[in-house]
Amino acid sequence: MFSPRLLMLVLWAGVEASPGPVGDIVVDRYLIPKRCIREVKDGDFVRYHYNATFTDGKQFDSSYKRETPFFGVVGQGRQIAGVDKGVVGMCINERRKITVPPHLAYGSQGAGDTIPPDTTLVFDLHLLDIFNRADQVQTRVIKSTKNCTRSVMRTDFVRFHFNGTLLDGTKFDSSYDRWQTQDSVVGEGWLIKGLEEGLLGMCVGEIRHFVIPPFLAFGEKGYGKEIPPHATLVYDLLLEDLHNPKDDITVEILDVPEPCRRKSVTGDYIRYHYNGTFLNGVTFDTSYQRNSTYNTYIGLGYVISGMDQGLQGVCVGERRRITMPPHLAYGQQGAGKDIPGSAVLVFDIHVIDFHNPKDSVQVDVTFKPEQCNDTSEVTDFIQYHYNCSLLDGTLLFTSSDYGAPQDVVLGADKVIDGLDVGLRGMCVGEQRTVLVPPHLGHGERGAGVVPGSAVLQFELELVSIQKGVPEGYLFVWLKDSPAELFQAMDMNQDKEIPLEEFSEFIRLQVREGKGRLKPARDPEVVISDMFKNQDRNQDGRITADELKLKVEEDEAKNHDEL
Numbered sequence: 001m002f003s004p005r006l007l008m009l010v011l012w013a014g015v016e017a018s019p020g021p022v023g024d025i026v027v028d029r030y031l032i033p034k035r036c037i038r039e040v041k042d043g044d045f046v047r048y049h050y051n052a053t054f055t056d057g058k059q060f061d062s063s064y065k066r067e068t069p070f071f072g073v074v075g076q077g078r079q080i081a082g083v084d085k086g087v088v089g090m091c092i093n094e095r096r097k098i099t100v101p102p103h104l105a106y107g108s109q110g111a112g113d114t115i116p117p118d119t120t121l122v123f124d125l126h127l128l129d130i131f132n133r134a135d136q137v138q139t140r141v142i143k144s145t146k147n148c149t150r151s152v153m154r155t156d157f158v159r160f161h162f163n164g165t166l167l168d169g170t171k172f173d174s175s176y177d178r179w180q181t182q183d184s185v186v187g188e189g190w191l192i193k194g195l196e197e198g199l200l201g202m203c204v205g206e207i208r209h210f211v212i213p214p215f216l217a218f219g220e221k222g223y224g225k226e227i228p229p230h231a232t233l234v235y236d237l238l239l240e241d242l243h244n245p246k247d248d249i250t251v252e253i254l255d256v257p258e259p260c261r262r263k264s265v266t267g268d269y270i271r272y273h274y275n276g277t278f279l280n281g282v283t284f285d286t287s288y289q290r291n292s293t294y295n296t297y298i299g300l301g302y303v304i305s306g307m308d309q310g311l312q313g314v315c316v317g318e319r320r321r322i323t324m325p326p327h328l329a330y331g332q333q334g335a336g337k338d339i340p341g342s343a344v345l346v347f348d349i350h351v352i353d354f355h356n357p358k359d360s361v362q363v364d365v366t367f368k369p370e371q372c373n374d375t376s377e378v379t380d381f382i383q384y385h386y387n388c389s390l391l392d393g394t395l396l397f398t399s400s401d402y403g404a405p406q407d408v409v410l411g412a413d414k415v416i417d418g419l420d421v422g423l424r425g426m427c428v429g430e431q432r433t434v435l436v437p438p439h440l441g442h443g444e445r446g447a448g449v450v451p452g453s454a455v456l457q458f459e460l461e462l463v464s465i466q467k468g469v470p471e472g473y474l475f476v477w478l479k480d481s482p483a484e485l486f487q488a489m490d491m492n493q494d495k496e497i498p499l500e501e502f503s504e505f506i507r508l509q510v511r512e513g514k515g516r517l518k519p520a521r522d523p524e525v526v527i528s529d530m531f532k533n534q535d536r537n538q539d540g541r542i543t544a545d546e547l548k549l550k551v552e553e554d555e556a557k558n559h560d561e562l
């Protein structure tokens with residue numbers, strides 16, 4: 001068996017002993033690849049497989065059998081002279097047959113028992129690799145990115161996909177086969193030198209093609225079974241992700257609606273929508289698919305720390321983009337099957353609302369009439385118009401749906417606490433915008449179309465006020481009641497008081513400002529209720545005795561209805 005080195009040594013003796021006039025080598029390029037990126041020239045290092053035979057086809061040497069290709073420099077006598085010459089001009093993956101006359105092989109001496117004197121030899125070569133000491137990493141941009149704001153620098157952490165082949169096209173590795181990116185720090189010796197250089201300046205989304213000579217790759221040792229010694233490596237590399245371990249979050253404010261009443265702080269409870277993507281634009285999660293906002297406290301560690309920071313100082317309705325490095329997101333572990341380790345996350349958020357659990361009702365008077373004789377207060381019966389919406393502008397309820405104002409007795413627990421409070425102290429004709437935090441509205445659970453924890457915005461306009469009476473009363477005297485109540489009520493002096501007479505009396509008191517009836521849509525109903533209270537035997541008439549009894553009872557209960 002002949003090692004190339006041995007062949008070379010024997011060669012010199014042979015040539016010197018050769019007598020003379022002889023033919024040259026004959027080269028048969030029987031397989032030339034369509035694309036030839038470079039041709040072998042003197043001084044190049046080459047790696048090739050060969051079979052060596054005599055002219056009758058009998059094989060005397062084969063690199064295939066040894067499973068070790070020949071490796072050496074061209075033009076410096078490291079191979080049989082005829083081969084050294086015959087290999088020049090070869091392309092990668094070319095196959096050529098080189099017929100070498102004896103004087104360019106082992107001459108008249110031959111080589112040991114294997115090669116008789118004056119033997120013509122035939123070398124069948126398959127070129128696997130070429131490189132030159134002067135080579136550098138060859139880089140070609142296959143796909144560039146627009147609007148790249150950041151590119152790889154030393155000490156950056158990168159995640160990339162790649163297809164790796166040898167120069168002859170044999171695949172040695174691909175991140176795609178593992179279904180995960182290759183992750184590494186750049187410039188710290190984690191990667192082969194050629195990649196450390198080649199990655200510099202790359203943007204996320206960019207694809208580069210690298211040809212890396214072995215001395216900038218795995219050199220003379222190769223790597224494992226896949227990368228032989230002295231192998232030039234070819235990478236197609238797509239940069240997927242990029243950050244620096246020193247990075248903080250970045251916040252890009254996209255839209256802030258005016259006015260911004262206040263900005264969020266630690267302890268606020270926020271509701272927002274988001275689209276979560278990786279730097280390469282692939283979405284990993286979005287709140288919209290769940291039809292509900294994401295809700296959380298800010299700054300208290302309920303969410304990843306990048307988000308906790310990024311939600312500080314937002315305005316209601318604001319849109320911002322928060323980009324967070326993995327150490328402020330899901331770290332090296334990633335999360336579930338959707339977020340790989342060491343991933344940079346980009347959240348586009350839209351703030352729907354936020355409030356503080358300590359918030360009270362916020363009242364903004366938007367219109368105040370010049371004349372304001374009276375303001376609404378607890379027990380008053382009021383009529384009002386309203387629009388109720390979420391802070392993103394979604395209209396939930398409006399009194400215009402009913403074609404008439406709404407009415408309510410303030411303080412009677414008939415509307416949500418925040419609205420009740422917001423309706424107090426208003427003049428007729430006054431308009432307000434009232435913000436009701438959820439704990440004074442529909443709470444954490446919401447109700448119907450009102451989402452849980454939602455802040456509600458009411459636009460209110462007060463239409464009328466009817467002053468009320470204390471709880472449990474149907475009528476109160478505003479001035480002293482008549483000394484002889486029965487006589488006063490029995491207007492025709494027939495000793496009995498039917499409903500009509502009673503009603504007329506009560507209405508007169510109200511008109512003259514002496515008394516006040518419990519406000520209601522239909523005062524006649526209230527008067528009829530009062531009448532029934534007095535008419536003990538339910539015969540449709542109040543007598544003097546009946547009235548006396550009632551007055552005594554009321555006094556006992558400390559009531560002074562009539």
Ligand SMILES: *[C@@H]1O[C@H](CO)[C@@H](O)[C@H](O)[C@H]1NC(C)=O
Pocket residue numbers: 050051059062064065124126
């Ligand atoms: C080289 O020789 C081996 C066995 O000796 C044979 O299997 C192989 O096909 C030959 N290769 C070429 C390219 O002729």
Ligand SMILES: *[C@@H]1O[C@H](CO)[C@@H](O)[C@H](O)[C@H]1NC(C)=O
Pocket residue numbers: 146147
């Ligand atoms: C890149 O930036 C330009 C100008 O800033 C903008 O018009 C264009 O839409 C951007 N392209 C992409 C892909 O973001």
Ligand SMILES: *[C@@H]1O[C@H](CO)[C@@H](O)[C@H](O)[C@H]1NC(C)=O
Pocket residue numbers: 161162163176207236237238
């Ligand atoms: C790697 O090869 C796969 C399969 O051929 C291909 O889909 C992918 O785009 C390649 N990646 C690069 C970065 O060229």
Ligand SMILES: *[C@@H]1O[C@H](CO)[C@@H](O)[C@H](O)[C@H]1NC(C)=O
Pocket residue numbers: 289290291
């Ligand atoms: C979200 O709402 C849309 C439209 O109202 C509906 O078609 C969809 O099924 C809802 N999705 C979920 C997850 O509730």
Ligand SMILES: *[C@@H]1O[C@H](CO)[C@@H](O)[C@H](O)[C@H]1NC(C)=O
Pocket residue numbers: 273274275319348349350
């Ligand atoms: C999320 O993506 C959807 C669809 O592209 C878009 O309509 C919505 O405005 C985005 N939301 C945010 C907060 O950017």
Ligand SMILES: *[C@@H]1O[C@H](CO)[C@@H](O)[C@H](O)[C@H]1NC(C)=O
Pocket residue numbers: 371372373428
């Ligand atoms: C307020 O009182 C004045 C004088 O009593 C009266 O003329 C006016 O109509 C009242 N205004 C309202 C809005 O009730």
Ligand SMILES: *[C@@H]1O[C@H](CO)[C@@H](O)[C@H](O)[C@H]1NC(C)=O
Pocket residue numbers: 385386387398459460461
């Ligand atoms: C409710 O909204 C409608 C339509 O914008 C508006 O005309 C009306 O004045 C609003 N009502 C109140 C009480 O502000």
Ligand SMILES: [Ca+2]
Pocket residue numbers: 490491492493494495496497498501
């Ligand atoms: Ca009478």
Ligand SMILES: [Ca+2]
Pocket residue numbers: 535536537538539540541542543546
């Ligand atoms: Ca009676």
